Amino acid sequence: MTKFLQRWTVFAGLVAVWQLLGWFADDPFFPPPSKIVSAAWDWWVLEPENFTGHVVPSVVRLLSGWVIASVLGVSLGLLLGRSDRAMEYAGPLLVFLRSIPPPALVPVFLLLFKAGTSMQLATIVFGVIWPVLLNSVDGARSVDVTKVDTSAVFRIPRWQWVLGVVLPAASPKIFAGLRVSLSLSLVLMVISELVGTDNGIGSQLMQAQREFDYTRMWAGIVLLGVLGYGLNTALLAVERRALAWQPRSRDEQHA
Amino acid sequence: MRAFTRGLLGIAGFLVLWELLGRSPLIPAHALPPPSVVFGELVTQLTSPEFIGHVVATVLALLIAIVIAIAIAVPSGLVLGSVPAVRHATRAVVEFLRPIPSVALIPLALVMLGFGPETKITLAVYAALWPILFNTIYALDELDPLLVDTARVFGTGRLGVLFLVALPSALPFVLTGIRLAATTALIVMVSVELMAGSQIGLGYFIMEARSGPGRMDQVLVGTVVAGAIGVLLNNGLERVRRRWVAW
Amino acid sequence: MSNMLEVADLGHTYGDYEAIGGLSFTVRAGELVCVVGPSGCGKSTLLRTISGLIEPSRGDVSLKGSHLAVVFQDYSRSLFPWLTVQGNVEFPLRSLPRAERRVRAAEALEWVGLSGAARKRPWQLSGGMQQRVAIARALAYRPSLLLMDEPFASVDAQTRFELEDLLLRVRREHDTTVLVVTHDIDESVYLGDRILVLSGSPARLVADLEVPLPAERDQVTTRTDEGFVALRSKVARLLNVGKPSMDVEKWAEAERESLSETVSS
Numbered sequence: 001m002t003k004f005l006q007r008w009t010v011f012a013g014l015v016a017v018w019q020l021l022g023w024f025a026d027d028p029f030f031p032p033p034s035k036i037v038s039a040a041w042d043w044w045v046l047e048p049e050n051f052t053g054h055v056v057p058s059v060v061r062l063l064s065g066w067v068i069a070s071v072l073g074v075s076l077g078l079l080l081g082r083s084d085r086a087m088e089y090a091g092p093l094l095v096f097l098r099s100i101p102p103p104a105l106v107p108v109f110l111l112l113f114k115a116g117t118s119m120q121l122a123t124i125v126f127g128v129i130w131p132v133l134l135n136s137v138d139g140a141r142s143v144d145v146t147k148v149d150t151s152a153v154f155r156i157p158r159w160q161w162v163l164g165v166v167l168p169a170a171s172p173k174i175f176a177g178l179r180v181s182l183s184l185s186l187v188l189m190v191i192s193e194l195v196g197t198d199n200g201i202g203s204q205l206m207q208a209q210r211e212f213d214y215t216r217m218w219a220g221i222v223l224l225g226v227l228g229y230g231l232n233t234a235l236l237a238v239e240r241r242a243l244a245w246q247p248r249s250r251d252e253q254h255a
Numbered sequence: 256m257r258a259f260t261r262g263l264l265g266i267a268g269f270l271v272l273w274e275l276l277g278r279s280p281l282i283p284a285h286a287l288p289p290p291s292v293v294f295g296e297l298v299t300q301l302t303s304p305e306f307i308g309h310v311v312a313t314v315l316a317l318l319i320a321i322v323i324a325i326a327i328a329v330p331s332g333l334v335l336g337s338v339p340a341v342r343h344a345t346r347a348v349v350e351f352l353r354p355i356p357s358v359a360l361i362p363l364a365l366v367m368l369g370f371g372p373e374t375k376i377t378l379a380v381y382a383a384l385w386p387i388l389f390n391t392i393y394a395l396d397e398l399d400p401l402l403v404d405t406a407r408v409f410g411t412g413r414l415g416v417l418f419l420v421a422l423p424s425a426l427p428f429v430l431t432g433i434r435l436a437a438t439t440a441l442i443v444m445v446s447v448e449l450m451a452g453s454q455i456g457l458g459y460f461i462m463e464a465r466s467g468p469g470r471m472d473q474v475l476v477g478t479v480v481a482g483a484i485g486v487l488l489n490n491g492l493e494r495v496r497r498r499w500v501a502w
Numbered sequence: 503m504s505n506m507l508e509v510a511d512l513g514h515t516y517g518d519y520e521a522i523g524g525l526s527f528t529v530r531a532g533e534l535v536c537v538v539g540p541s542g543c544g545k546s547t548l549l550r551t552i553s554g555l556i557e558p559s560r561g562d563v564s565l566k567g568s569h570l571a572v573v574f575q576d577y578s579r580s581l582f583p584w585l586t587v588q589g590n591v592e593f594p595l596r597s598l599p600r601a602e603r604r605v606r607a608a609e610a611l612e613w614v615g616l617s618g619a620a621r622k623r624p625w626q627l628s629g630g631m632q633q634r635v636a637i638a639r640a641l642a643y644r645p646s647l648l649l650m651d652e653p654f655a656s657v658d659a660q661t662r663f664e665l666e667d668l669l670l671r672v673r674r675e676h677d678t679t680v681l682v683v684t685h686d687i688d689e690s691v692y693l694g695d696r697i698l699v700l701s702g703s704p705a706r707l708v709a710d711l712e713v714p715l716p717a718e719r720d721q722v723t724t725r726t727d728e729g730f731v732a733l734r735s736k737v738a739r740l741l742n743v744g745k746p747s748m749d750v751e752k753w754a755e756a757e758r759e760s761l762s763e764t765v766s767s
Contacts, residue, residue: 006340011347029367085261092262093269099438099485103446104458104478107465111286127442146579153553153572154594154643164593168584187356187442194358194450202359209362221359228354245584247625 031215040219050204058200059227061117062189065124066182073129073181074174077136078166087137094134102127103191110195120192127188128181135177139170172246175239182235186228288472296472297479306460310480313444313457316372317484320379320440321433328384328436329429332391336425337417342392349388357382357443358450365451375447375456382443383436390432394425427496434492441485457481504566506531506679507552507647512561513704514547521547523704524561529647531566534673534680536690539700540741545683548705549651552681567646571639575652577632581624587611587635588620594643610642611635613672630661634668641672648673650682654689663721666693670719687737691730692719699740708740 015033022032031039044051080086106123113119143166151165167174193202201220208216270290276282277289300306335342335349357378368374398421406420448458457477464473507529514522521544529535539545551558552565553572571594574580581590591607598606611617614634624632633653640648653669654662670693673680684690690697691713699709714729724730 006343007345007347010344011351014348029363088258088261089265089268091265093265095489096266096482096486099441099489100478100482101442101445101458101485103442103449104461104474104481106449107461107474108287108471108478111471112282144579146574146576147582149550149553149555149572150574150580152555153570156594156596160596164596165582168582171584183354183356186354187358190356190358191446191450194361205359205362209366212366214363214366217362221355221363224359225351225355228356229351232354245623247583247623 028214031218035215036218036222039215040223043216043219044223054199054201054204055223058189058193058202061120061124061192061200062185065121065189066128066185068121069125069129069181069185070132070178072125073132073177074136074167077133077174078140078162078170080133081137081140081170082143082166094130098130098134102188106192106195115197117197120189120197123192124185124188128184131180131184132174132177135173135180136170139173140166142173143169168245172243175235175243179232179235179239182231183228186224186231190224285469285471288475292472293475293479297476300473300476309455309457309460310484312372312455313448313481314484316376316456317379317437317440317444317488320376320444321383321437323376324380324383324387324436324440325433327380328387328432329391332388332429333395333417333421333425335388336392336395337421353385358446361447361451370451370454374451375444378447379440379443383440386435386439387429387432390428390435391425394428395421397428398424430492430496434489434496437488437492438485441481441488445481457484504531505529506533506566507681508562508564509552510562510564512548512551512558512563514544514551514556514559520704522551522558523706525700525705525707526561527698527707527710529679529681531679532677533695534670534682534693535696535698536694537681537683537698537700538685538687538690538737538741539705540702541685543700543702544705545685545700546651548700549649549683553649565647569643569645570647570649571641571643571645573633573636573640573648573650573653575655577629577636577656578625580636581632581639583623583625585624586620587616587622587624587627590624590635591639591642593639606642606644607638610638613641613676614638614668628661630657630665633657633665637665637669637672641676641678646679648678648680650680652684653682655684655686662689667719667721669693674717687734687741688725691715691734691737692721692724697733697737699737709737711736 018030019032019034022030022035044055080090102123105126106119109119109122109126113122147165147169151161156164189200190202190205193200194206197203201224205217205220208214208220273287274289274291277284277287277292335345360378360381361374364374364378368377402420402424403416406416411419444456445458445461448456449462450458457480461474461477464470464477505528509528510526512522512525513520525548527535537545537548547556549572550556552563553570554563582593585593588607588611591610592603595603595606608617608620611620614637616631616634616638619627619631619635624635627635633656637653650669654665657665666689669680669682672678682690682693684693694713697709697711697713698707699711700706701708711733713733715724715727715733
């Protein structure tokens with residue numbers, strides 16, 4: 001409890017300092033928090049169509065892209081991870097594909113899918129699938145020999161082997177990958193909106209920049225920070241429940 | 256060696272698939288030029304000083320960004336990792352700053368720093384900070400207390416422990432953090448060049464090729480080269496870690 | 503009495519290395535047979551070929567009935583940490599209807615005296631209890647042959663005695679056929695109806711000994727019984743214990759290693 005107080009006191013203190021500095025300096029680039037909050041209020045609460053028309057679609061795209069990438073990444077990763085041969089074929093290719101900065105492919109996706117949601121989803125999925133995929137491969141490989149033998153001796157059915165042994169054994173690594181992917185999804189969502197559409201948080205940010213409306217720009221940045229924080233916290237809560245079986249309760253890790 | 260051959264076969268298979276896809280009528284020809292065309296263009300570009308200039312600009316900016324990020328993140332990580340009070344106090348601030356995507360800062364950085372290399376370097380530094388910082392903190396958490404006690408018994412002071420014991424044993428984790436940071440920084444670097452229209456760099460090359468003549472083969476050349484830089488960076492740093500930090 | 507397991511001229515080589523060199527023996531229904539031999543003599547290869555985990559290079563393994571269960575030495579790895587104790591025991595029973603699974607698991611846990619721990623996770627239990635879970639899982643599967651690979655090598659001496667007696671009781675009550683692989687001479691004499699003594703690599707059958715002890719055994723009186731002592735010395739002589747040969751040195755080394763593994767794990 002004291003730790004909780006300690007950390008939020010410092011946070012509040014910093015915000016207060018910023019507020020004071022903002023008042024005194026009166027610099028257009030650094031508006032005080034009070035102005036940012038009121039700008040956000042005017043923008044998204046007093047004009048709810050801005051919220052439903054921009055924020056909601058952004059979040060929906062982000063989450064659907066992440067979910068698609070996660071499902072693809074986990075299934076492909078478990079498959080590849082359980083076959084050394086397959087990994088020998090696919091390994092170098094995966095390393096290369098992973099190293100491609102996804103924004104570089106935005107022009108290609110723009111031509112293939114036209115501007116719009118499918119192009120944005122393609123960008124997000126291509127960008128965030130790698131951490132999940134590679135972590136799933138790693139996790140699937142980490143099933144120890146004794147468990148493999150035990151499963152073989154009891155002649156369990158194929159589905160039980162995959163869902164009951166490989167998946168849970170790989171799950172700690174998979175979750176680490178999912179967390180990295182989730183924060184990457186936020187980045188790619190913004191990137192895909194900066195070029196791809198006229199709606200979404202990213203395009204609103206761009207518009208604020210064009211209108212030299214720094215307060216709104218800050219509001220957008222803060223919103224993205226809050227969004228990232230919220231999503232990460234939610235995923236951590238899910239992870240803690242899903243991995244409650246783990247022998248050692250791990251400290252909250254930031255991977 | 257056979258694994259190596261299989262890896263090459265995997266890549267070859269991918270290229271064949273791409274070639275077929277690029278030549279199939281399902282996809283508009285200009286949208287996805289086949290690898291045969293792209294590699295022809297790649298050879299042309301690699302001999303062009305202008306293209307090499309773009310590549311050098313990006314790589315140089317990237318290296319600068321990584322060095323700055325290390326210079327900031329490692330000392331901060333050591334402080335946050337070894338002084339729990341500071342860590343708890345700053346936790347909320349750190350947790351709030353971290354999820355802010357660096358690309359969201361593009362508009363702000365543009366108006367404040369302009370269109371020069373400062374913008375992309377600053378944003379890449381911001382993105383590269385976090386993996387290094389968290390890996391350093393994590394490494395200190397994993398520090399074997401026995402090592403610290405041993406050093407203390409021999410009369411090593413607090414700072415001595417930090418530099419003689421904590422830093423060396425944290426090094427493998429820190430290097431892993433740097434490797435992750437380098438990949439992230441590359442993504443951010445190219446994105447900023449793509450969107451913020453700096454006048455030089457791989458991302459700028461890609462954007463020019465797209466918006467001007469619509470040369471998708473050049474776009475893909477840029478993409479392939481960016482991917483290659485990523486692979487080299489990743490493998491190089493991994494090799495450094497294995498070679499110099501064998502413990 | 504019918505034969506539960508028949509092994510005929512079983513041999514296995516890894517590349518140039520011959521691990522097993524032509525083994526033939528049988529295990530009769532309801533019998534408890536111990537295989538004893540120096541460490542690294544190919545006992546685990548034998549176990550893996552019998553259990554079907556690897557295909558032997560030559561020879562035949564025929565098992566009456568289709569089910570076979572294995573209790574591994576390393577209980578901490580053979581149990582699944584994400585399942586409860588009950589989930590672990592039900593693990594091989596997925597093809598059965600849920601209600602029957604429940605009944606069988608509860609029954610097996612009762613046999614090993616762990617009814618109270620059904621809802622716990624394996625890692626919340628002591629090593630000896632974890633190995634009892636593994637035994638319960640094997641029993642719930644109703645195997646025609648229960649294979650045990652150094653099952654008590656990773657627990658402390660006291661627990662080891664308890665588990666040995668538990669095994670004797672359970673197999674007597676449920677008429678299970680058991681093949682125990684061990685490198686512990688005392689354990690093989692104490693547990694077995696018969697002892698198969700193997701030579702060092704490649705593993706060959708040196709002797710097939712009946713154990714002339716009553717079915718009812720006791721940790722104190724049996725171990726001081728003349729028959730027990732005589733048989734133990736005989737097996738030890740067959741294994742060349744006490745003579746300063748290379749094999750024994752290696753064996754002792756392996757023994758120390760397995761001990762230190764136990765301590766560190």
